[in-house]
Amino acid sequence: MVDVSQHELVPEHTVLEEDELEDVLAEYDIDRTDLPKIKRTDPALPDEAEIGDVIEIVRDSRTTDQAVVYRLVVD
Amino acid sequence: MTDVEYDVGDDVIAVVEDTELPRRLREKVYETVEKRNATLEQADEIARAVENQYLQTRIDPLDPVGTVSAQSIGEPGTQLTMNTFHYAGVAEIDVTQGLPRLIELVDARKTPDTPMMTVYLEDEYAREREKAHEVVWKIEATQILALGDVSTNVADMRVQISLNKDTLEERMITAEEVADIIEDNLGVKTVQQGTTVEFGPEEPSYRELLQLVEELRDITFKGIEEVSRVVIRREEMDDGNEEFVLYTEGSAFGDVLSIEGVDASRTTTNNIHEIHRNLGIEAAREAIIEETHNTLAEQGLDDVNVRHLMLVADMMTNRGEIESIGRHGISGSKDSVLARAAFEVTVNHLLNAAIHGEVDDLDGVTENVIVGKPIKLGTGDVDLRMGSTSGRQAD
Numbered sequence: 001m002v003d004v005s006q007h008e009l010v011p012e013h014t015v016l017e018e019d020e021l022e023d024v025l026a027e028y029d030i031d032r033t034d035l036p037k038i039k040r041t042d043p044a045l046p047d048e049a050e051i052g053d054v055i056e057i058v059r060d061s062r063t064t065d066q067a068v069v070y071r072l073v074v075d
Numbered sequence: 076m077t078d079v080e081y082d083v084g085d086d087v088i089a090v091v092e093d094t095e096l097p098r099r100l101r102e103k104v105y106e107t108v109e110k111r112n113a114t115l116e117q118a119d120e121i122a123r124a125v126e127n128q129y130l131q132t133r134i135d136p137l138d139p140v141g142t143v144s145a146q147s148i149g150e151p152g153t154q155l156t157m158n159t160f161h162y163a164g165v166a167e168i169d170v171t172q173g174l175p176r177l178i179e180l181v182d183a184r185k186t187p188d189t190p191m192m193t194v195y196l197e198d199e200y201a202r203e204r205e206k207a208h209e210v211v212w213k214i215e216a217t218q219i220l221a222l223g224d225v226s227t228n229v230a231d232m233r234v235q236i237s238l239n240k241d242t243l244e245e246r247m248i249t250a251e252e253v254a255d256i257i258e259d260n261l262g263v264k265t266v267q268q269g270t271t272v273e274f275g276p277e278e279p280s281y282r283e284l285l286q287l288v289e290e291l292r293d294i295t296f297k298g299i300e301e302v303s304r305v306v307i308r309r310e311e312m313d314d315g316n317e318e319f320v321l322y323t324e325g326s327a328f329g330d331v332l333s334i335e336g337v338d339a340s341r342t343t344t345n346n347i348h349e350i351h352r353n354l355g356i357e358a359a360r361e362a363i364i365e366e367t368h369n370t371l372a373e374q375g376l377d378d379v380n381v382r383h384l385m386l387v388a389d390m391m392t393n394r395g396e397i398e399s400i401g402r403h404g405i406s407g408s409k410d411s412v413l414a415r416a417a418f419e420v421t422v423n424h425l426l427n428a429a430i431h432g433e434v435d436d437l438d439g440v441t442e443n444v445i446v447g448k449p450i451k452l453g454t455g456d457v458d459l460r461m462g463s464t465s466g467r468q469a470d
Contacts (some may be wrong), residue, residue, distance in 0.1 A: 002332045002333055002339045002353075003339070004353070004354055004355065006339065006340045007339065007340050007354055007358065008340055008341055008352065009343065009354055009357075009358035009361045009362060010354050010355060010357060010358045011357050011361075013355075013357070018354075036389070036392070036393045036394075036395070037393070037395035038355075038356055038357075038395045039356065039395040041398060042355040042356055042395070043215050043352075043353060043354060044355030044356075044357055044358065045353045045355065046352060053170075057357055059357070059361075062364075062380065062381050062385070063097075063382060063385075064097035064098060064099055065097065065098045065099035065102070066098055071356075071357075071395070074395055
């Protein structure tokens with residue numbers, strides 16, 4: 001099987017720890033369900049990710065060089 | 076603390092890192108400070124000025140970014156070609172361009188009009204033409220007519236194939252393999268002798284004989300069925316070396332990635348659904364931006380700010396799968412009945428809403444325009460009161 005994370009279109013995906021998540025949600029003043037979603041079957045998802053987890057994604061951004069975004073794992 | 080590559084004092088770093096600037100702008104500040112040999116005070120002033128400018132150019136709260144994006148893409152869109160130009164772009168491969176391509180992208184069509192892949196190769200496969208050709212034969216679909224001549228002997232009710240020895244060798248397939256593939260696909264007994272393969276219908280029947288020939292032509296003996304043509308090109312890399320790159324007509328991204336010799340970290344396709352399936356939603360987002368931007372750039376319209384395209388891609392991938400813009404996608408899944416009805420097929424939406432007893436909360440813009448209330452955008456969503464903050468100082 002091909003290692004998807006090696007592809008240049010795929011940014012780094014990591015599972016966000018619960019306490020870090022609290023900070024993120026507090027900073028934006030939102031619920032976790034307000035976050036963009038990512039499917040549980042997504043090939044770029046880390047193996048340990050489960051439904052309800054929040055994934056931290058560090059993109060190479062065209063505008064800010066590096067951008068951190070979050071996605072909620074859904075079914 | 077982030078790593079700073081520039082030769083500036085720690086104080087300067089502290090000052091710049093203290094600003095709200097994004098990394099790219101910080102780098103620029105460091106660069107300038109280093110080049111100009113600015114003092115700490117000057118550096119502080121520069122950083123503040125840049126920060127000020129940055130904060131001023133940010134989008135204001137309650138700005139209708141979506142509407143602005145729609146206009147900013149729509150206006151140059153009027154200048155796009157409405158016709159598909161053939162054989163433009165790279166390596167005489169036919170690609171859909173201009174408006175049809177843009178529509179195809181935002182509609183999130185399951186397959187593009189002209190699917191194509193750009194296949195990069197690894198190591199020696201990228202350097203040696205022979206090796207590159209090996210990969211080509213694994214990708215390009217090989218049909219019987221490429222391997223030899225087919226003739227029908229009506230008298231004996233037999234189909235005769237005389238295979239070309241050189242072609243067989245070049246494409247790395249043997250006559251035995253060809254015979255086996257025919258047996259598997261057509262369910263007939265074949266007689267193979269040297270480079271000739273012969274077979275016929277069980278019962279002598281003229282119709283069945285023609286049917287067999289017809290089916291024989293559709294069999295893919297080697298390569299990937301979806302890929303009808305592969306073009307090899309020698310291209311210069313960033314480091315000055317040259318490498319072979321393959322351009323394909325037709326796309327089967329998942330299959331190609333696992334072929335030996337293919338560089339699975341750079342190879343791409345113009346089918347955003349295949350990217351989504353194989354690389355995930357984030358890669359799909361990136362591909363949508365890339366493709367829409369390239370489509371505009373191809374026609375000299377790349378002065379459309381990339382943020383608009385990023386917003387479109389963000390919306391299309393927001394729910395973890397690719398959604399189209401429009402009635403069947405994002406606009407069709409809005410909560411408000413009135414907003415949906417205002418977009419397309421008005422009567423259907425109103426009728427269904429009536430049947431299901433839907434309620435419209437009048438939260439959005441369209442609904443409020445319809446009922447004649449102020450919209451919740453810009454100053455429309457700000458309430459001002461005078462003189463009621465007793466004793467509290469404004470900051």
